[in-house]
Amino acid sequence: MFLGLLSATAQGGSVTTDRKPIESWLTDMDGVLVHEGQPIPGAPEFISRLRSSGKPFLVLTNNSIYTPRDLQARLTRMGFDVPEHSIWTAALATAQFLVDQRPGGTAYAIGEAGLTTALHAVGYVLSDFAPDYVVLGETRTYSFEAITKAVRLINDGARFICTNPDPTGPSVEGALPAAGSVAAMISKATGVDPYFVGKPNPMMMRSALNTIDGHSESTAMIGDRMDTDILCGLEAGLETILVMSGISTRAETERYPYRPSRIVDSVADLIDEI
Template sequence: MYERKPVQSWLTDMDGVLVHEGQPVPGAPEFINKLRSSGKPFLILTNNSIYTPRDLQARLTRMGFEVPEHALWTAALATAQFLADQRPGGTAYVIGEAGLTTALHAVGYVLTDFAPDYVVLGETRTYSFEAITKAVRLINDGARFICTNPDVTGPSVEGALPAAGSVAAMISKATGVEPYFVGKPNPMMMRSALNTINAHSESTAMIGDRMDTDVLCGLEAGLETILVLTGISTRTEAERYPYRPSRIVGSVADLMDEI
């Protein structure tokens, strides 16, 4: 049996692992504090492209986490990096919020609705029918279709919200064009995160609460995968998948001794 190297770097999902329904998961702030004091490289990952790392840092600070801005890696940052590698200095028509537009500006992209190289769809709380119609027409005219993440729903205090994957499906139905998804479970998200902290897959663990995104993504990128039971997936549901996490623990609090 393949013997994994000791964990030297950590990647962790945010919602369902560190935070649940707007509250810190018990033990999660202490887990992050211990990671920081250990000096081991780590990143907090999220498929949510609405917020900039600074916004997320402020949100986490209010909940008792001490997280440096550079320790946050979003699907918006991964998307911007992917586009900068693919077509440096390109143009894009963006449906999304500050997290996405800021990331694209930072890599030198021009945001325009005049013959853009890409239509880039991210999360937003105010999807406009007019903007979606424009995206459909631009894609029909030859723009390439990119979506930050495939999640079809997102959490809110009131219940599920339609997310980027649902809107992408509507645009795909209208155009016949499928988007390229950059965020989890695309291993691209993991690889870009690993590169950001100069980590190696064989000595990195991915902590997540979803079998279909976090665990799958970590597995395909060659990481140790740890499923926590503080979010979406239950132990029973985990058994139904054709792949397994390296292990299942109750919460990140159970990992304190490993840092």
Template structure:
């Protein structure tokens, strides 16, 4: 059937937004997502900031626990064991169970156990990483190890870095827990695993495989740990380049809070968007 001469054919566009709807066409929130049944949340910048709890964070965690919904607190920091982190959070009034903490150290250990069960590794890191590797049956060795595994530590040793370079030159595979170039402290930025990994890569010509955020593997391993599904899980983070990117690539609803690294203006400069932006986790208490 033809159309009238001079008539303009229009293609259907996106549905009009009401004056009170501040979402943008293309946002995840425009799609029919399932209700949130499980939660993943970053730790630094979301629940705590510079050694202090974020206002509303203790109440948010308390509500999560009371809801019975599965949740995990994620961190790229591989220094501490979950028990260490549980104690640190408890001192700040955050009652997080040990089993509800998922670190890049645990994700790295799980990855290596899946890739090469019962393998060997030369490790630069602290108890969080070495304990996780021992728990999956790895042997720590500097004699022809399967892997060099680089994590966070308070004291990077030039001798240990030199050893790592030589082992990689001899054929060891290079793994790094997380790509963060710097970490936060009360005094200011500290060099982190990503910076040291760059040094080792420069010396060897070998790039590491990063397990932690923004690798979506970190998120998927967390989902598997609590038997959760991406379509009904939300990820809360304070960094666009790690938390939000990682959650987005894993298919989760992503919520950026403004209590850490990324500001609302900075978020607008990225080619991807969070599902939504809120001031802090205090704004999410009623949603749990």
């Protein structure tokens, strides 16, 4: 086994280990299934094969703006047949984390429908009066007033939670400031760092596994980013598959001290494995 690992690394390949057959799948959305608003070739067929196989799967995203229903509609327009219950967002993971920590709590939320709907669904009350938590998510309309309110509430003792640490997000016009950047501003003003629930926190993977009753030793995580998808899957004990259809390149993978289990061009290369 040790010689096999050395051989794979020396040849520039991915590290492989003896694992159980893949019985459930987790896949990132942007860069894996879609890119710049268009389906990646072979991705709709990959999802179709997953559905027909009966194997449990989830489409994951750190984006907390949209509800699963919103994302389902977006994917449907691009030719994907993804059930609403097969979409797992950082907002859902954050809501699950909060209800596990403090059932029936209160939160001051900065975000859009994806976050507020998830919090309401677990029984949280949204309030700016002495809330248990300040919860920061993604929005296209961050306001100075809302950020100031968050700073003051945290200074008064509210716990600081952020859906995801991404500093920027994609758009057709270019990069946009995302939750991680706004969290850094709030942290600078308060001296309090948030707890990030989304990738690369393996908490996101574990909550996803619990949702589909999956097991780490027989689940694969597909992603296009070494620093979020692959790291998160690795720390959760999953098989990790890096695709070249997003932002990562093969050369960039050599910069990291960890390796994916495999590198493939796109999810089209995985269809026959399902």
